[in-house]
Amino acid sequence: MKPLHALANGRTEQPSTPASPVVSDEIRKTTCYMCACRCGINVHMRDGKVRYIEGNRDHPVNQGVLCAKGSAGIMQHYSPARLQKPLKRVGERGEGKFEEIEWEEALELAVSWLEPVRKNAPEKLAFFTGRDQSQSLTSWWAQQFGTPNYAAHGGFCSVNMAAAGIYTMGGAFWEFGSPDWDRTKMFMIFGVAEDHDSNPIKIGLGKLKERGAKIVGVNPVRSGYNAIADEWVGITPGTDGLFILAMVHELIRTGHVDLEYLIRYTNAPALVIDNPGEADHGMFARNAKDEILVWDRKADKELPILDKKAKPALKGKVTLSDGRSARPVFELMAEKYSSDDYAPAAVADRCGVSEATIKRLASELAHVAFEEEIVIDQPWTDLRGVKHKKMIGRPVSFHAMRGISAHSNGFQTCRALHILQIILGSVEVPGGFRFKPPYPKPMEAHPAPHAKSEAGAPLNGPHLGFPRGPESLALKEDNSAVRIDKAFSWDAPMSSHGMMHMVIANAAAKDPYGIDVLFMYMANMSWNSSMNSGGVMDMLRAKDDNGDYVIPKIIYSDAYSSEMVAFADLVLPDTTYLERHDCISLLDRPICEADAVADSIRWPVVEPDREVRGFQSVIIDLANRMKLPGFVDDKGEAKYKDYADYMVNHERRPGVGPLAGWRGEKGDEGGRGAPNKDQLNRYIEEGGFWLEHIPDEARFFKPWNKAYQEWAVSKGFFDKPQPYLFQLYVEPIRKFQAAAEGHGDRQPPERLRARIKETFDPLPMWYPPFEGAMVSEDEYPIFALTQRPAAMYHSWGSQNAWLRQIHGTNPLYVSGELCEKHGLKDGDWAWLISHHGRIKIPVARMDALNPHTVWTWNAIGKREGAWALKSDAPETKKGFLLNHLISELLPERGDGYRWANSDPITGQAAWYDLKVRIEKADAGDGVAQPHMDAQKSPVGVGPDDIAYGKEWTK
Amino acid sequence: MTLLPETTQKKLGLAIDLDTCVGCHACEVACKEWNTGGYGAPLSDQDPYGEDPTGTWLNRVHTFEVKATPDRGASESGTPMSQLSQLVHFPKSCLHCDDAPCVTVCPTGASYKRSEDGIVLVNEDWCIGCGLCAWACPYGARELDADEGVMKKCTLCVDRIYNENIPEVDRVPACVRTCPAGARHFGDFNDPNSDVSKLTAARGGMDLMPEMGTKPVNQYLPPRPKHDIDLIQLAKPELTEPTADGGLLGWLDKALEKLG
Amino acid sequence: MHPAPSIIIFTTLSGAGFGLLGLLFLGIGPFACPAFLWVSAILGFGMAIGGLLASTFHLGHPERAWRALTQWRSSWLSREGVLAVLTLAAGGIYAIFLLFGGVAVSQLGTIAALLSIATVYSTAMIYAQMKTVPHWNSALTPAMFLASALSTGLLALTFVASFAGPVPAAMVVISIVLVILAWGLNLAMWRRNAETGLSGVGSSPETATGLGALGRVRLLEAPHSSPNYLMREMVYKVGRKHAQKLRRLALLVGGALPLVLLLLAGTGFAEPFWLLLAFATHLAGILIGRWLFFAEAEHAVSLYYGHR
Ligand SMILES: Nc1nc2c(c(=O)[nH]1)N[C@H]1C(S)=C(S)[C@@H](COP(=O)(O)OP(=O)(O)OC[C@H]3O[C@@H](n4cnc5c(=O)[nH]c(N)nc54)[C@H](O)[C@@H]3O)O[C@H]1N2
Ligand SMILES: Nc1nc2c(c(=O)[nH]1)N[C@H]1C(S)=C(S)[C@@H](COP(=O)(O)OP(=O)(O)OC[C@H]3O[C@@H](n4cnc5c(=O)[nH]c(N)nc54)[C@H](O)[C@@H]3O)O[C@H]1N2
Ligand code: SF4
Numbered sequence A: 001m002k003p004l005h006a007l008a009n010g011r012t013e014q015p016s017t018p019a020s021p022v023v024s025d026e027i028r029k030t031t032c033y034m035c036a037c038r039c040g041i042n043v044h045m046r047d048g049k050v051r052y053i054e055g056n057r058d059h060p061v062n063q064g065v066l067c068a069k070g071s072a073g074i075m076q077h078y079s080p081a082r083l084q085k086p087l088k089r090v091g092e093r094g095e096g097k098f099e100e101i102e103w104e105e106a107l108e109l110a111v112s113w114l115e116p117v118r119k120n121a122p123e124k125l126a127f128f129t130g131r132d133q134s135q136s137l138t139s140w141w142a143q144q145f146g147t148p149n150y151a152a153h154g155g156f157c158s159v160n161m162a163a164a165g166i167y168t169m170g171g172a173f174w175e176f177g178s179p180d181w182d183r184t185k186m187f188m189i190f191g192v193a194e195d196h197d198s199n200p201i202k203i204g205l206g207k208l209k210e211r212g213a214k215i216v217g218v219n220p221v222r223s224g225y226n227a228i229a230d231e232w233v234g235i236t237p238g239t240d241g242l243f244i245l246a247m248v249h250e251l252i253r254t255g256h257v258d259l260e261y262l263i264r265y266t267n268a269p270a271l272v273i274d275n276p277g278e279a280d281h282g283m284f285a286r287n288a289k290d291e292i293l294v295w296d297r298k299a300d301k302e303l304p305i306l307d308k309k310a311k312p313a314l315k316g317k318v319t320l321s322d323g324r325s326a327r328p329v330f331e332l333m334a335e336k337y338s339s340d341d342y343a344p345a346a347v348a349d350r351c352g353v354s355e356a357t358i359k360r361l362a363s364e365l366a367h368v369a370f371e372e373e374i375v376i377d378q379p380w381t382d383l384r385g386v387k388h389k390k391m392i393g394r395p396v397s398f399h400a401m402r403g404i405s406a407h408s409n410g411f412q413t414c415r416a417l418h419i420l421q422i423i424l425g426s427v428e429v430p431g432g433f434r435f436k437p438p439y440p441k442p443m444e445a446h447p448a449p450h451a452k453s454e455a456g457a458p459l460n461g462p463h464l465g466f467p468r469g470p471e472s473l474a475l476k477e478d479n480s481a482v483r484i485d486k487a488f489s490w491d492a493p494m495s496s497h498g499m500m501h502m503v504i505a506n507a508a509a510k511d512p513y514g515i516d517v518l519f520m521y522m523a524n525m526s527w528n529s530s531m532n533s534g535g536v537m538d539m540l541r542a543k544d545d546n547g548d549y550v551i552p553k554i555i556y557s558d559a560y561s562s563e564m565v566a567f568a569d570l571v572l573p574d575t576t577y578l579e580r581h582d583c584i585s586l587l588d589r590p591i592c593e594a595d596a597v598a599d600s601i602r603w604p605v606v607e608p609d610r611e612v613r614g615f616q617s618v619i620i621d622l623a624n625r626m627k628l629p630g631f632v633d634d635k636g637e638a639k640y641k642d643y644a645d646y647m648v649n650h651e652r653r654p655g656v657g658p659l660a661g662w663r664g665e666k667g668d669e670g671g672r673g674a675p676n677k678d679q680l681n682r683y684i685e686e687g688g689f690w691l692e693h694i695p696d697e698a699r700f701f702k703p704w705n706k707a708y709q710e711w712a713v714s715k716g717f718f719d720k721p722q723p724y725l726f727q728l729y730v731e732p733i734r735k736f737q738a739a740a741e742g743h744g745d746r747q748p749p750e751r752l753r754a755r756i757k758e759t760f761d762p763l764p765m766w767y768p769p770f771e772g773a774m775v776s777e778d779e780y781p782i783f784a785l786t787q788r789p790a791a792m793y794h795s796w797g798s799q800n801a802w803l804r805q806i807h808g809t810n811p812l813y814v815s816g817e818l819c820e821k822h823g824l825k826d827g828d829w830a831w832l833i834s835h836h837g838r839i840k841i842p843v844a845r846m847d848a849l850n851p852h853t854v855w856t857w858n859a860i861g862k863r864e865g866a867w868a869l870k871s872d873a874p875e876t877k878k879g880f881l882l883n884h885l886i887s888e889l890l891p892e893r894g895d896g897y898r899w900a901n902s903d904p905i906t907g908q909a910a911w912y913d914l915k916v917r918i919e920k921a922d923a924g925d926g927v928a929q930p931h932m933d934a935q936k937s938p939v940g941v942g943p944d945d946i947a948y949g950k951e952w953t954k
Numbered sequence B: 001m002t003l004l005p006e007t008t009q010k011k012l013g014l015a016i017d018l019d020t021c022v023g024c025h026a027c028e029v030a031c032k033e034w035n036t037g038g039y040g041a042p043l044s045d046q047d048p049y050g051e052d053p054t055g056t057w058l059n060r061v062h063t064f065e066v067k068a069t070p071d072r073g074a075s076e077s078g079t080p081m082s083q084l085s086q087l088v089h090f091p092k093s094c095l096h097c098d099d100a101p102c103v104t105v106c107p108t109g110a111s112y113k114r115s116e117d118g119i120v121l122v123n124e125d126w127c128i129g130c131g132l133c134a135w136a137c138p139y140g141a142r143e144l145d146a147d148e149g150v151m152k153k154c155t156l157c158v159d160r161i162y163n164e165n166i167p168e169v170d171r172v173p174a175c176v177r178t179c180p181a182g183a184r185h186f187g188d189f190n191d192p193n194s195d196v197s198k199l200t201a202a203r204g205g206m207d208l209m210p211e212m213g214t215k216p217v218n219q220y221l222p223p224r225p226k227h228d229i230d231l232i233q234l235a236k237p238e239l240t241e242p243t244a245d246g247g248l249l250g251w252l253d254k255a256l257e258k259l260g
Numbered sequence C: 001m002h003p004a005p006s007i008i009i010f011t012t013l014s015g016a017g018f019g020l021l022g023l024l025f026l027g028i029g030p031f032a033c034p035a036f037l038w039v040s041a042i043l044g045f046g047m048a049i050g051g052l053l054a055s056t057f058h059l060g061h062p063e064r065a066w067r068a069l070t071q072w073r074s075s076w077l078s079r080e081g082v083l084a085v086l087t088l089a090a091g092g093i094y095a096i097f098l099l100f101g102g103v104a105v106s107q108l109g110t111i112a113a114l115l116s117i118a119t120v121y122s123t124a125m126i127y128a129q130m131k132t133v134p135h136w137n138s139a140l141t142p143a144m145f146l147a148s149a150l151s152t153g154l155l156a157l158t159f160v161a162s163f164a165g166p167v168p169a170a171m172v173v174i175s176i177v178l179v180i181l182a183w184g185l186n187l188a189m190w191r192r193n194a195e196t197g198l199s200g201v202g203s204s205p206e207t208a209t210g211l212g213a214l215g216r217v218r219l220l221e222a223p224h225s226s227p228n229y230l231m232r233e234m235v236y237k238v239g240r241k242h243a244q245k246l247r248r249l250a251l252l253v254g255g256a257l258p259l260v261l262l263l264l265a266g267t268g269f270a271e272p273f274w275l276l277l278a279f280a281t282h283l284a285g286i287l288i289g290r291w292l293f294f295a296e297a298e299h300a301v302s303l304y305y306g307h308r
């Protein structure tokens, strides 16, 4: 009847739509792992399948929101690129020809390769992991195995940021702290596209926008966060250090520094020995009790820096009671930064930022810090026992990431930024930058590196740490590196995260030595995470004169059919993030808030439907089979049957284990407490995470706040309070410099002496990035950068049917000036040429870009055959990597040596030092060059159509 | 029901803040994820692992570059081109127009605008997939699903906003709930006290392509000024020394004295 | 706009069909000749129905096509459907009486003829109503559609009429006039296209984004690196040179050639042959023109995808 009625009437009634359709049968709360931000997710299940993933509103990290990747989790979880079963190589390396084998065979094979290495020469195993979140387990495993050759990806990621932060102030940007989003009034963000704090930064920026706080973006590219910044500083790459120190110059010159803060909480008044040419020159003056000294300007005498009565002088050369001369750090700083080298007028051209802009920004910072201070009525007590009635805040804050750290001058640039925020008195104060527990944690609270191995025995301590001076280096008798990556050697003395990017190159060159087994986990080392990707592929398949592979055995664990899988001899297939146990532990990179401590878990919200196993459980199984100390008891019985068991029952120190929540027999202890059998259930019941707020009195001034220090001890972050002072002047750096100047029994080789002398400045300074300084400016005048797209995670997003529609190709964005100069327009092709190689790529014009810069999205290009993509996928035809242009070694220097393309201090890979020239090219076949040969897919290719959720739509 | 209601009781829609949107595509994917298993047919994908992956999306985020010209937006002459150019991220879904041409052109009555809240919907059981409504929409807010042959569009998450199976705080569109920057606001534009009405008034919310006569409900809040130094600076352009003592750290003694 | 073959065939063929039928219903032609009646009816109904059927090829759900008859109060597409059905019904009855009963019910014929015209008009209005496509949004669109329908219809009818012997000169003359009119209107549209378009109605990336106050707006990055429905359907680009060539071709094949052929037919020698060719070439030209009508039309949504 109705249609007839409609026919006659020319109208139909408004249909009714059910207001409350069924959403899901059950919600399982776990932790996202579409990236390392580790947001809380509610996985809505329907009929045993994932219906929908949304952010967990109660979770400290994301507070309910989810990014594009997180929302595309369904497509990752059901990806056709998932590995199905352990694989054993049958073809040549790189071909991707495998046979599927059973787990038992796979594990026994691995043991048969690993066991002899452990018994004879544990350093012949190189075990390196990617952006996993189980480094407290993997590092401990490697330590028990006994190899010195372990690290995660930090060396090619952002160790400059981490190390500069720890040495200067006991914590870094990255995930170790955040701006006080609720109070800050002026925020400067340097060199950030996404960062690990993906969602928190966006939530924070949203808050600033709501309150009308000023955002200044310092970045050669005005996209993403910089697009919404109220002011954009389109800086020339690699010059941030100069720009920052020019602002420091202005602030010091005009007296706009927080003296009280500097005197109380930093080593600004500390006395530095003035004894040029001698070993003690530049070291702190100390008394017999090893306390650092200051000069009391009232009493005119030396006093320990923590003396409550001291009225320290900040300038003036003094004569110490032992007769030596010394000067306060502050004066050294003032002298250094007041020099004309750092005057705004002197740096403006080089930085591409006008003198007026530098001066104005310094003025704005000073204005907001000192004229708009905020006061919280909260009494607190500091490390000297001084009681404060209020908490005074300086509402300027900063954040920075790889844009400043992924340069060969990155360590010093990161330090410079910390100096800036410290002289403004804005660290750990209301409105400023705040640490997230268990940070702040000074260098002294971290171990020094350990690298002493012995056949059949564990390593002498944790691999990674913070060197105190040359004595901490991992050197052989002949001054050469102990570690395969040459971390903690003179090549990169303070390489606190190791140097994963050098492992394959060094192992292939057998420099410092050859290895037997390369064991890697979750890092696409034959592709986007290596410099010189093509060269690395060749190294992985290089054979010696006998026709044997130079790197004899490669074991690799991945969850998906990546480019690296094709180069493995044995592939251990991992689960997806929804299928396994995992812990996001305080022993690793924390997920806390500035006001709370938190950790979380992952648990199998979906059971695997393939023969795959969680990697952490697999290495526990391997440890048990090899009976590694710590993993087995006195009788050789396994202590942990799998990772879940380990998460609950392992204790690193008494009462302190991987998970801090619901400890103790009754499950009522947080932080410290005996293992609790029911712990995982409690996590699951409570939303997958544990959180405890910091007491009000302890919320700010954490490094010096008695209440905080005591609370931190009660939570098990440290075993005793460890208040400390911020290190404007870093003595360990000076110790390396002194060695280079010829002091001490450990001195750098001649080829490195001059550069260590120059770059190991205990006060931050600026030098031009190495690659730019070495290649000819005329030949390679352009800076080339990558940025992370918000909607893609390195290489692993390309298997995602939804995300790859957003970023299936990547043009090279070329500044308007360069387009005009080279006659380039959208859709043209060009050759981009560096000292190392050339790539042919499609270009697009962008005007909101530093005029000397080109950039592209990171890791979009893919090797044909990988990721279950069809061979004509745009990622393989038009997508490209800049990595082919970036060499792991700098050009030869005339002395026969090639320096690593890394920061000389930390060894951080200098991705963004890349210099290039551009030449218009014929489109030709429209395929980006180089185009690597195809790999065979062990998982076939994905289906032709998807209509996800069809069964739920009537 | 392709005659438009004379008035609607509520005027539900979105206010999208272009000053805050960082272009992260989160809203776009969350929308796809929620809707592919929700209202009507799934949002299908063709050739998802191949050469030309393409699919149905109800919300897409564009990126525009805006270059100030002497008569528009540029404050000083001589400012470099790069400084005068800015990016604006631009999410776009159905604007739930008051005068929705997509509704009136529909021959089947599948497209309609609800009288209670103004949401523009497609009744997929009636839709013949002729595509005419998509032609009529100036904003590109409608996409024909290649798998099901029916027209898909933003539903303003009609299956969330009244849904008693989800907690009350979550009864907002999926894209709004997920937006990390808080650039998307949902509410009733008929209610002058709603957030969206207030934001629109305060920030000069604008209609897209008013010349098309569609009277969009969704409002776009324009980016705040970014080029005019006078508008963005927080303090005077240069610091001055507090004392005239001169010399390195000439100001220090007095400052220390103040500290006692 | 994407020049979908089904739609080009639909509008052109059903136009020719209804044009032919309309003239037939008005009693034009050698009614005494049964061959003429049968062939013209079959051709007319064939083209009209064939065109309508073609239009369903691009539907996602052709089995629901009947629903398209319901919304005649607001929707031109619905009106077109209803009118087509009514035309075919009225014309069908007229044809049954004519072919089987030998009577031409002229009142019914007049109604059916008016309905035919109205059908073509509403077909045209489907496009002409689109504010989003300023090139179409004009009275010229229905005028051009109607003129083309009549010209193709008349040329077809004239050809069929030649079965009954030499066609009256008037028919040829009117054919010539209609061919000129059809192309005149096409030319007028092309001229208008050059002057109007999106910018002509004040639409630009600046109005589309509302960002005009900040400066000149340019798409930097499309939402997706791969194309989507909107781009395929509405952001069709045809090269200016290519379009010019096609216009000339259309004019030559669909205008100049039929005119020459009609003149040749006017000589009386091999009349049916020339008339058939005239009809065929004219129809082909109109098809090319219709392809351009779609391909050249700018849709507002293109402003979001890089069009200026
Ligand atoms: N040009 C250029 N290159 C760069 C950078 C740059 O900025 N520019 N950035 C560098 C930086 S900072 C980094 S961190 C690296 C990152 O580079 P990679 O660490 O290589 O990152 P992904 O490409 O994500 O690869 C990680 C691998 O982990 C696998 N995987 C994903 N999920 C799982 C899982 O659950 N289990 C297991 N076992 N495997 C899994 C993926 O399939 C993939 O093969 O890239 C570096 N490379
Ligand atoms: N969506 C998404 N999120 C991610 C990742 C991902 O792949 N996708 N990867 C994660 C990983 S492993 C990491 S390490 C972090 C990295 O997080 P980010 O540091 O944000 O990552 P990059 O993409 O390297 O961004 C570097 C930024 O610095 C800018 N830049 C380059 N050189 C300079 C310079 O000399 N000065 C200044 N001021 N800026 C410069 C670039 O334009 C770019 O915007 O992101 C993490 N988060
Ligand atoms: S930022 Fe996105 S991908 Fe990363 S953990 Fe959070 S939701 Fe997942």
Ligand code: SF4
Residues within 6 Å of the ligand: B020, B021, B022, B023, B024, B025, B026, B027, B028, B061, B089, B091, B178, B179, B180, B181, B182, B183, B184
């Ligand atoms: S989620 Fe929010 S910030 Fe991200 S693109 Fe959408 S509106 Fe913009």
Ligand code: SF4
Residues within 6 Å of the ligand: B093, B094, B095, B096, B097, B100, B101, B102, B103, B120, B136, B137, B138, B139, B140, B141, B142, B153, B214
């Ligand atoms: S935005 Fe488009 S689809 Fe939505 S109501 Fe307006 S015209 Fe219709």
Ligand code: SF4
Residues within 6 Å of the ligand: B105, B106, B107, B108, B109, B110, B111, B122, B126, B127, B128, B129, B130, B131, B132, B133, B134, B150, B151
């Ligand atoms: S596609 Fe469906 S909703 Fe759109 S006009 Fe046609 S029938 Fe109506």
Ligand code: SF4
Residues within 6 Å of the ligand: B030, B031, B032, B034, B035, B058, B059, B093, B094, B153, B154, B155, B156, B157, B173, B174, B175, B176
């Ligand atoms: S309101 Fe719902 S349907 Fe509309 S864009 Fe947002 S998520 Fe998509």
Ligand SMILES: [Mo]
Residues within 6 Å of the ligand: A156, A157, A158
């Ligand atoms: Mo990284």
